[in-house]
Amino acid sequence: MKLIKLDAIDSTNDFLKALSNQDELDNFTVVTAENQTKGKGQMGSKWESESGKNLIMSVLVKDFLFNNEQVFNMSIIVSLAVVEVLKSLDIPDLSIKWPNDIMSYNKKIGGILIENTIKSDGRIVSVVGLGLNVNQTNFEYLPHASSLAVISGNLFDKDIxxxxxxxxxxxxxxxxxxxxxxxWKKYYNTLFRRGVPMPFKNLENQNFMGIIQGVSAIGKLQVLLEDDSVSEFDIKEIQMLY
Structure with a gap:
């Protein structure tokens, strides 16, 4: 694993993507930063992180995805990897909020952003960004967020x-x-609020009740509706209200 450590950067994903365009980088090259000024979440949302307190990293992954039908497999692998590492550190009540937010109890402690590029020879190269709240304790303006330190009562060496x-x-x-x-079964069994009736909001700002049933092969969320039909939703087509 080649590791590139930065003090501050606008976005580790953008930095690694630019680097991969210029060089033939080793597979699993990792970039970390103490501070990220323009951190990104899903679909252009912003990822906030207190400088020096949290894990901010991106990793280059090649030679795994070979067509667009497979891209959600990367979400499964990365989210399960993070959950398993946190379990080994005794972080309690872990789950994955579709598609790949990391939760403890009902609080978000990590977010994953996967950006795929199709090369001229047809290869798919992924840059996987991970933000993990490690030692930050102030979430005054982020009511749904928490950290490993808050949940466990311990500070962690984020470099591990x-x-x-x-x-x-x-x-x-x-x-x-x-x-x-x-x-896939482990991912399914780890889904946040799976099988529990809960409110959602759609793109038209309409609220409705549904029950998460699972995820399709291409990564769409499958929700059982009140009329007993099952609908599939893409990222940002649906919002969980919890």
């Missing part, structure tokens, strides 16, 4: 996380051919 997470991701990629069904 890149190696632990990347090793877990590599192991899952290497075993994907034989273990993919197992990983």
């Amino acid at each position: 996380f890149p190696k632990l997470i990347i090793e877990n991701i590599q192991q899952k990629i290497e075993s994907w051919q034989t273990e993919s069904l197992c990983y």
Whole structure:
């Protein structure tokens, strides 16, 4: 694992994407930063992080995805890898809020942003960004957020996380051919609020009740509606109200 440490950057994902365009970077090259001024979440949302307190990292992953129908497999691998590392550190009540937010109880402690680029030869190269709230304790303006320190009552050495997470991701990629069904099942069983009636909001700002049933092969959320039909929603087409 090649590690590039930065003090401050606008976005580790943008930095790593630009670097990968100029150089033939090693697979699993990692960029970390103490501070990120323009951190990104899903669909252009902003990722806020207190300088020096949290894990901000991006990793380059090649030679795993080979067509667009497979891209959600990366979300499964990365989110499960993070959850398993946190479980090993005794972080309680972990779940994955679709598609790949990391939750403890009902608080968000981590977010994942995966950006895929199709190269001229058809290869898909992924830049996987991860923000993990580690030692930040002030979430005054983020009522749904928390951190490992708040939840566990302990401070952590955030520098241990890149190696632990990347090793877990590599192991899952290497075993994907034989273990993919197992990983999909683990992801399904770890879904936040699966099987529980809860309110949602759609693109028209209409509230409705539904029950999360699972996720489709291409990553759409499957929700059982009040008329007993099941609808599929893409990212940002639906918002969980919790």
